[in-house]
Amino acid sequence: MPGLLSPLTRAVTYTRWLHLLASSVVPFVCAAIWPGLNSPSPDDWVIAVVPVPLALLAAMVPVVRRAEGLQARLMLFPGPHARVRSDADQGVSAVPSASLRDRARTAVWLVLRLEAGLIVALVTGQGMAFSLTFTGAALGRADVADPIVRLPGTGWAYGLLVPVIVLLTVAVAVGAGALMAMAARRLLGPSAKERLAELEERTERMLEHNRIARELHDSIGHALTLAVVQAGAARTAADPEFTDRALETVEETGRAALEDLERVLMVLREIPPPLGSRPALGEVDRLLDSARSSGAQVDAEVTGPLEQVAGPVSREGYRILQEALTNVLRHAGPVPVRVRVAVEEARLRLEVRNPLAAAAAATGTGGGSGLRGVRERAALLGGEARAGPEDGQWLLHVDLPLR
Structure with a gap:
């Protein structure tokens, strides 16, 4: 009843x-x-x-x-x-x-x-x-x-x-x-057309969420990794001058991370960020200097007209290189690193090499979220990324089309 x-x-x-x-x-x-x-x-x-x-x-x-x-x-x-x-x-x-x-x-x-x-x-x-x-x-x-x-x-x-x-x-x-x-x-x-439009919209939202997650992972993760490495090195060195340089690096990296965080929050609030606010390969020297300030011995080779690289490729290339250096500092510490950035014909090639032993102990499977994000960025641009041991070193190689 x-x-x-x-x-x-x-x-x-x-x-x-x-x-x-x-x-x-x-x-x-x-x-x-x-x-x-x-x-x-x-x-x-x-x-x-x-x-x-x-x-x-x-x-x-x-x-x-x-x-x-x-x-x-x-x-x-x-x-x-x-x-x-x-x-x-x-x-x-x-x-x-x-x-x-x-x-x-x-x-x-x-x-x-x-x-x-x-x-x-x-x-x-x-x-x-x-x-x-x-x-x-x-x-x-x-x-x-x-x-x-x-x-x-x-x-x-x-x-x-x-x-x-x-x-x-x-x-x-x-x-x-x-x-x-x-x-x-x-x-x-x-109707079928409306279902397709809804599916496309849902896919766009998922891609946007993934992009924001990658941005936060790369920028904030890089800043925190540098801060941890610098703090540990300064505590071990017990040198006032080195400590000052380490604190200066932490400050600069933290400020850049805050700018990235503010830009991502603007996207979440649906406020268009200023044009050119995302870092690109034109600022690769700053990225390399921040890695050197953490104690890594970075040997860099930059060839080709970076200023002629299209904006999306340049920005994603910067993030890929940032993630690669962050992985080296996080898993291998301040070790010798060889970086190659080359603009050749219609391709942008990025290579990061470091000693194999320390890297393989932490990332031997190549399945970390950082490397997965690198592969996703490369795939979205129609390129490819591979990582693994080569000639006794750990190599990350990324090949991106310029168009």
Whole structure:
């Protein structure tokens, strides 16, 4: 019994009911104009088909589908207004019609909504009329309302039928609301083009989240690695002059990391960052100097016109080189490092070499998040990256197309 009465406690039962009753307004207005609502005969209700041409015409307007979708989302499905929560859209689209097929589906939906709403309104009206009539008959009056069937007499037994009529009326509303919800998913659901657009948008968001994660990993990770290495070296050296240089390096690196963090936060806040705010290969000397200040013996070879490298390639190349040096300092410490940056024909080549023993102990599998991020950056630009032992050294080689 509680299960049968549970629809009475759900707000969505009454929002669906209201949605159906609201759609009956147009047929009733048409019927009021002709033949009139004063004692209409059953044949007069054929006028209910009169709004159909109007519905078909309205469906040709693209924005009508958006309006119907928003109404269906709000009133036909459980949401914040109901005790039972579910997804916000339940597979119902809320965008204007973009094709003839969308308009045809919208037209079918409008006709169905008008006719179903009219039927539910008539059932609701008769349910109210019978409830009042049965109540009046139980009290000795049979002319309280005017239902389609007149009672043969009066008596207290009629009062027992009032709850039955109410429950039947609610049951009709619940069933009609459930059917309309199913129809909304079929007729107002997203088309194949909309699903593809939604998938593309979701993919773009995922790529943007991954890019932000890589940016934070590279910039903040690099800064923290340098700070840890510098602090350890300064504590071991016990030299005031070296300590001053180490603190200066930590300060500069921390300031650069804060700028990167502020830029990423601007992206998260959907504020466009200033043009040229992301570091590029033109600042490779600063990156190499920060690695040298941490005690690494960096032997760098930079050839080719770096200023002619396209912005996206230059910025990603900088981040790749930053991640490579960070991995060396994190896993191998201040060891000799050989860096090669070359712009050759239509390719940008980056190489970072360091002693194999220390690197292999920490990154021998090549499966760390840093190397994975390097491979992802290279793949997004149409290039490739490989890392592994070569000639007794650990080598990271990245090859990127300039266009």
